[in-house]
Amino acid sequence: MLIRRRHSWELPESAATPETVYLSRRHLLGGIGLAGGLAAGALAGVGLPEFARAAPTPGDPALDPTNDLYPAKRNDAYTLDRPVTPEDITANYNNFYEFGSERRNYQIADLAARMPRRPWTVKIDGLVEKEREVGIDDIIRAMPLEERLYRHRCVEAWSMAVPWTGFAVKELVAWAKPLSGAKFIRMETFMNPKVAPAQNGFVYPWPYVDGLTMAEATNDLAFFVTGVYGKPAPNQYGAPLRLAVPWKYGFKSVKSIVRISFVAERPVGLWEQVQGREYGFWANVNPAVPHPRWSQATERDLGTGERRPTLIYNGYAEQVAGLYAGMTGEKLFM
Ligand code: MTE
Numbered sequence: 001m002l003i004r005r006r007h008s009w010e011l012p013e014s015a016a017t018p019e020t021v022y023l024s025r026r027h028l029l030g031g032i033g034l035a036g037g038l039a040a041g042a043l044a045g046v047g048l049p050e051f052a053r054a055a056p057t058p059g060d061p062a063l064d065p066t067n068d069l070y071p072a073k074r075n076d077a078y079t080l081d082r083p084v085t086p087e088d089i090t091a092n093y094n095n096f097y098e099f100g101s102e103r104r105n106y107q108i109a110d111l112a113a114r115m116p117r118r119p120w121t122v123k124i125d126g127l128v129e130k131e132r133e134v135g136i137d138d139i140i141r142a143m144p145l146e147e148r149l150y151r152h153r154c155v156e157a158w159s160m161a162v163p164w165t166g167f168a169v170k171e172l173v174a175w176a177k178p179l180s181g182a183k184f185i186r187m188e189t190f191m192n193p194k195v196a197p198a199q200n201g202f203v204y205p206w207p208y209v210d211g212l213t214m215a216e217a218t219n220d221l222a223f224f225v226t227g228v229y230g231k232p233a234p235n236q237y238g239a240p241l242r243l244a245v246p247w248k249y250g251f252k253s254v255k256s257i258v259r260i261s262f263v264a265e266r267p268v269g270l271w272e273q274v275q276g277r278e279y280g281f282w283a284n285v286n287p288a289v290p291h292p293r294w295s296q297a298t299e300r301d302l303g304t305g306e307r308r309p310t311l312i313y314n315g316y317a318e319q320v321a322g323l324y325a326g327m328t329g330e331k332l333f334m
Pocket of ligand 1: 093094095096097099152153154155163189208236237238249250251252253255256
């Protein structure tokens with residue numbers, strides 16, 4: 001007899017409240033006080049003028065050539081212990097430093113929307129059987145798309161619950177055919193100062209880069225995102241291809257990827273390059289290990305406005321704790 005084991009992070013479908021129920025809570029953002037963010041203090045970004053909300057076109061997800069693939073079927077193995085965060089909140093509270101650091105005034109979403117979504121290619125290189133550069137539509141159409149409800153926890157101590165659409169990173173790894181010497185994957189964001197104004201500045205060592213071990217990348221939870229809320233992802237979420245590794249702080253989840261390299265050496269992420277004392281390679285969520293400038297014991301749920309206790313590995317310990325067994329000398333939680 002097949003007995004399906006319920007994981008600790010699974011709840012019955014009835015416990016995941018539909019997005020529509022929460023859509024009326026748009027007032028909440030105004031009242032949210034953050035613990036101080038990546039952009040605060042030592043990491044201040046490039047100052048940009050206030051923007052009026054404009055109707056953008058080049059990045060309009062409605063014109064996305066893969067539109068017909070959405071909504072993808074939800075994978076019911078991935079459910080939540082909290083309501084899905086309303087789209088108008090997640091769409092307008094973004095960290096995407098290429099477009100500035102003013103998360104809350106629509107500036108990121110508006111500027112990102114001006115970025116053309118096509119043509120877009122992804123270079124697959126390094127220790128693979130055959131290096132190649134592939135059109136994003138060919139990748140998306142070759143992969144088994146599904147929807148997953150994931151918690152999303154930023155190192156700045158805010159959190160969301162997001163219905164991502166995409167495919168398991170391990171599917172792309174298998175397709176890329178890495179050689180045995182590949183120990184890590186390194187992901188790189190586009191570099192285009194014409195559309196991303198902050199890339200004209202010298203504060204950050206662009207392009208944005210981060211990476212995973214091969215064991216992390218091939219864990220079931222590691223997910224490449226192409227869509228959100230049942231449609232192609234708008235640019236501010238990191239279209240057309242973005243990582244989601246929900247047991248790690250959000251800065252590991254590289255947006256708008258143009259290059260995936262299979263490498264032997266551990267990649268040094270953008271934040272680690274900028275401030276290695278505060279942001280490390282592993283960045284696993286842990287309530288007991290404070291950021292040097294603030295506590296990680298609790299988080300602010302941007303959807304409900306509630307403060308919740310932070311969960312070890314963001315609630316995904318059952319799936320990922322084994323990846324780190326015996327790694328005593330490593331700073332796994334920063
Ligand atoms: N990727 C790029 N290219 N640029 C960024 O500034 N910010 C990171 C991550 N990926 C970032 C990025 C951080 S700090 C977080 S918390 C998440 O994206 C935010 O994702 P969201 O805006 O969809 O919530």
